[in-house]
Amino acid sequence: xxxxxxxxxxYTADRNIPGAFDGETVTRRRFMTLTANGAxxxxxxxxxxxxxxxxxxxxxxxxxxxxxxxxxxxDFTKDTYVPKVITIVDGIGEAGKSTAYVxxxxxxxxxxxxxxPPYNQxxxxxxxxxHLGCPVHYVEAAERFxxxxxxxxxDFRGAVVGGPPVRPLDRFYTRVKDGLVQVGPRYSVNSxxxxxxxxxxxxxxxxxxxxxYPSRPSVRKLPGT
Amino acid sequence: MPKMPxxxxxxxxxxxxxxxxxxxxxxxxxxxxxxxAGIAVVDWxxxxxxxxxxxxxxxxxxxxxxxxxxxxxxxxxxxxxLSQAVTGVFLAMxxxxxxxxxxxxxxxxxxxxxxxxxxxGMHKWGSSVMVILIFLHMGRTFFFGAYKYPRELNWIxxxxxxxxxxxxxxxxxxxxxxxxxxxxxxxxxNINGTGPLVGPYLSDFLRAGPExxxxxxxxxxxxxxxxxxxxxxxxxxxxxxxxxxxGTTAPPWLKAEESEELREELV
Numbered sequence: 001x002x003x004x005x006x007x008x009x010x011y012t013a014d015r016n017i018p019g020a021f022d023g024e025t026v027t028r029r030r031f032m033t034l035t036a037n038g039a040x041x042x043x044x045x046x047x048x049x050x051x052x053x054x055x056x057x058x059x060x061x062x063x064x065x066x067x068x069x070x071x072x073x074x075d076f077t078k079d080t081y082v083p084k085v086i087t088i089v090d091g092i093g094e095a096g097k098s099t100a101y102v103x104x105x106x107x108x109x110x111x112x113x114x115x116x117p118p119y120n121q122x123x124x125x126x127x128x129x130x131h132l133g134c135p136v137h138y139v140e141a142a143e144r145f146x147x148x149x150x151x152x153x154x155d156f157r158g159a160v161v162g163g164p165p166v167r168p169l170d171r172f173y174t175r176v177k178d179g180l181v182q183v184g185p186r187y188s189v190n191s192x193x194x195x196x197x198x199x200x201x202x203x204x205x206x207x208x209x210x211x212x213y214p215s216r217p218s219v220r221k222l223p224g225t
Numbered sequence: 226m227p228k229m230p231x232x233x234x235x236x237x238x239x240x241x242x243x244x245x246x247x248x249x250x251x252x253x254x255x256x257x258x259x260x261x262a263g264i265a266v267v268d269w270x271x272x273x274x275x276x277x278x279x280x281x282x283x284x285x286x287x288x289x290x291x292x293x294x295x296x297x298x299x300x301x302x303x304x305x306x307l308s309q310a311v312t313g314v315f316l317a318m319x320x321x322x323x324x325x326x327x328x329x330x331x332x333x334x335x336x337x338x339x340x341x342x343x344x345x346g347m348h349k350w351g352s353s354v355m356v357i358l359i360f361l362h363m364g365r366t367f368f369f370g371a372y373k374y375p376r377e378l379n380w381i382x383x384x385x386x387x388x389x390x391x392x393x394x395x396x397x398x399x400x401x402x403x404x405x406x407x408x409x410x411x412x413x414x415n416i417n418g419t420g421p422l423v424g425p426y427l428s429d430f431l432r433a434g435p436e437x438x439x440x441x442x443x444x445x446x447x448x449x450x451x452x453x454x455x456x457x458x459x460x461x462x463x464x465x466x467x468x469x470x471x472g473t474t475a476p477p478w479l480k481a482e483e484s485e486e487l488r489e490e491l492v
Binding site: 055056058059061063088089091092093095096132133134135149198199200201202203212213214215216218219 | 324325402407408411412414415416418419421422424425426428429430433434435436437438439440
């Protein structure tokens with residue numbers, strides 16, 4: 001049997017299709033099918049693409065945490081922490097609040113990968129556990145941060161000394177403005193206290209961790225740090 | 226009068242045959258009139274939809290010998306889902322998914338609304354019942370070998386339904402917005418975030434941002450009461466279609482009966 005494709009002409013008129021025009025290569029039935037399907041795809045995209053963008057939009061919006069006053073420099077020493085309630089998200093009541101532990105910068109303890117001025121006068125440690133985000137509390141007698149959920153333990157600087165956390169406790173930028181200590185946006189640190197854009201809990205930053213858990217466009221570390 | 230074809234009901238339920246000399250046709254008593262009216266309505270719909278065939282196909286099926294109580298676990302799961310859907314719809318009449326009002330509205334449902342504690346309890350405990358029933362149903366299917374050819378696709382659809390139910394449990398847990406549900410959701414979202422490469426973006430999507438924010442709760446609520454239930458209903462439809470089309474399996478301890486003719490041919 002001869003190959004039928006070889007004998008087939010690309011012109012519909014040569015294939016004895018009734019009503020074929022001279023020089024026509026796409027049958028009107030095929031053209032109609034493609035047009036109807038194409039119109040359907042356009043119509044569906046007209047509502048699907050906007051809602052997908054609507055749902056994903058917040059991921060690309062920068063979450064701006066504004067600077068908040070937490071006291072005068074005399075309130076803080078370098079030997080212990082003072083808990084301060086700060087607002088992470090405005091307008092949602094208690095759910096938007098968190099606690100930061102604030103102390104004075106200690107050149108002996110904190111010189112490793114220290115932030116440049118003006119962020120190097122105070123240390124504000126986030127209470128969000130680096131394991132899965134439960135609230136840690138500072139135990140004065142042991143000089144440890146303890147997480148109630150899964151037993152994470154951090155030392156005075158916030159470095160992991162026990163339990164499942166994968167990196168030290170996050171920190172907030174601090175500065176002194178108009179004679180008041182201010183707490184600003186969050187940043188994450190690895191075990192050498194190198195500064196990274198904020199990561200979610202459970203995401204290590206040592207080794208290839210920073211590439212496995214890339215930073216997001218919604219939260220960035222401050223430029224120059 | 227047009228008559229629907231008789232369903233295959235047991236002999237005891239069939240109407241007796243006409244006696245000689247008795248004429249069929251005009252209803253006489255009130256009861257017969259009422260029955261004729263009902264049949265006329267059903268006939269009217271059936272004439273225009275031809276639904277009696279598919280309905281009979283769905284409801285009057287041959288089941289294998291040995292079918293037992295374990296085969297009711299799927300229906301039990303279905304009714305657990307229906308219970309969740311109905312109680313959920315009515316809870317939504319009182320619930321307010323805003324971070325500042327959610328807890329108060331749940332407190333109102335539980336303490337003040339008439340039967341509120343009961344309906345909320347049905348929804349709360351029913352969710353656990355549904356998950357337990359799903360696993361029992363899955364275990365029955367597995368141990369009876371009912372997932373084998375040609376029913377593999379129905380197993381896959383069932384696993385999708387299991388995942389969707391887990392998603393319902395996860396998103397529903399946040400809604401009471403008390404300390405337990407808030408911190409459990411924080412932990413759950415962060416567990417999602419530990420997936421390499423996509424994790425950070427997934428947890429951002431769940432929270433609608435990098436922090437637990439103003440729209441996280443309403444996002445969970447919309448997923449819980451609109452998105453996932455719609456998917457579950459569609460998947461249950463596909464699941465039931467395949468059950469009806471393929472039939473149920475006999476328990477594994479029953480051997481297939483060989484017909485005499487077939488035995489002769491084999492020998």
